[in-house]
Amino acid sequence: MTAVLPDQLGHFGRFGGRFMPEALIAPLDELTAAWQEAMADKSFTDEFERMLREYAGTPSLLYDATRLSDVAGARILLKREDLNHTGAHKIRNVLGQALLTKRMGKTRVIAETGAGQHGVATATACAYLDLECVVYMGEVDTERQALNVARMKLLGAEVIPVKTGSRTLKDAINEALRDWVSSVDNTHYLLGTAAGGHPFPAMVRDFVRGIGDEARAQSLELLGRLPDAAVACVGGGSNAIGLFAAFVPDTEVKLFGIEAGGDGYETGRHAATITAGQIGVLHGARSYLLQDEDGQTIESHSISAGLDYPGVGPEHSWLAETGRASYRPVADAEAMESFRLLARTEGIIPAIESAHAIAGTLQIARELGPDATILVCLSGRGDKDMDTAGEWFGLIDGNGKA
């Protein structure tokens, strides 16, 4: 692992690259140049770090989860990204890209959102940095997530329901790309995950890599050594790549990505892109994706909206292919058991996305044994998921009362 990835054209081995309309190539080149210059400019990185520290509340804690560890049978350390402002790791990416938007002199930001978490984070960053904000959201999702639509509107964003295709996250991305082709002069597309055409996978990784950089230093301080494994959930894969980036060169640290197994891998109703997908091209990059025999995208299924995406960031496909990281699915039911387990053992209600990582960690703990120390990215908090959890566990009666 000595080569610097991606290459100049955004390739991680055979993955990544740019499968985008020519109209966006020159703007992507400008974005790449602006991002690379910004990252080399101390005034930019200092301001980014100041915002993360003073506004987002990082570095997030590394928490020794002793009661969960007792149940798991190995020592579990939780990287508490759920404690960040807006309740997830996503604030790191949106602050980085929004600050870059200002630096490029653009005044308008567009974003896609599934359940609304990235939309809320983007609207937050735009309010904070005084940028116009438009969020594309599948019509189905605007109905399911009315509270997040209200949050975005309160923060000053315009929310546009997407009525084409499956009317969910992937169609929101399509619609944001259509907007961007016609608005790129004054608009930045603030993509919510480490996917898409170059430079997005590398740029988003670098904005969220504080997760792993902090956790690595915190582990050394706490343990005097590195953990034996690092675990994160993978939808598009931003929190996972943010955790993994710091550890990729440390080959003694095993890396595990936990995908959404939905109704169960065997049912075909899941979002386990790397586990079950094939290599193809979607939303600008070559990566694993869920597709049919003709290369048409298949809709994904997961109880977790944040993992419910039929693609995955290209660097994860690369890490999987090279064997540096391994990926496995965890079904809805197993994730929900871990959701409750973390609430009961540690008094922490995780995002359902993060509950997948906990469920995967329980499996990995059994495999690695009692001497192992496992670092887990607790990527977000679960307040947003209480409707789903209330329904799943029967905590809410027929009249909607707890």
Add this chain to the structure above:
Amino acid sequence: MSDVVALGNAGTAIRKANDEGRAALVGYLPAGYPTIDGGIDAIKAMVDGGADVLEIGLPYSDPVMDGVTIQRAAEIALAGGLRTRDVLATVEKIAAYSDVPVLVMTYWNPIERYGVDRFAADFAAAGGAGLITPDLIPDEGAEWIAAADKYELDKVFLVSPSSTDARIALTTANCRGFVYATAVMGVTGARDQISDLAAPLVSRTKAATGLPVGVGLGVSNADQAAGVAAYADAVIVGSAFVKALDAGGAAGVRELTESLAEGVRREPRKPVDR
């Protein structure tokens, strides 16, 4: 300007029209819309109405370069069970019907999934003339370029108002047939006015290549076609054909084709300088 101009199949047809003192008319319809047979009849109506080159769309689940009209048609075609092999069968039937070159416009993933070389072989065997690839840039296109060269298929890449001169040079150097100039920064769909970005883009493109340059995105009627024909070698019309098909069936498609064919003949053009 390059010395060797790879006119290929579509380029030869476009230059034949240009030699008649007019721009060529390129007509687009998706395969399988509203049904497989209905789509074939509609494409034949473009031939009968006087289209010089045909573009058959391969419906795709995530068409980021298309506006609502073509998106909706693609959704209906796929919901009707259209497969990639049905698109190839459509090409075969149209190629057997006339000598008008048949291009397929396709997003990249369906071709990659089919197998690039295998698709090129089957497509060439069906009588197809080449591919237009809206989300494949030559930088990522080595496999397609090799297959197209092997089976002598046209490679139509796109240039955009945002393309730098360096990118236009790179892109046109990899084209065979013609160069597709997108008239606007935006997606497919009829527009009230043709963008003022189109003419400068055509002139920048012609400075880089001797290939014919076709202009698409937003052209929907004979007056607009006549306007574009004044500076472009080919006028490309898509969404308007889908709307004509919705409103008037194959007869409506033929009527629009005839009207556009009149449009591209309205202003006499100077012979192409080669």
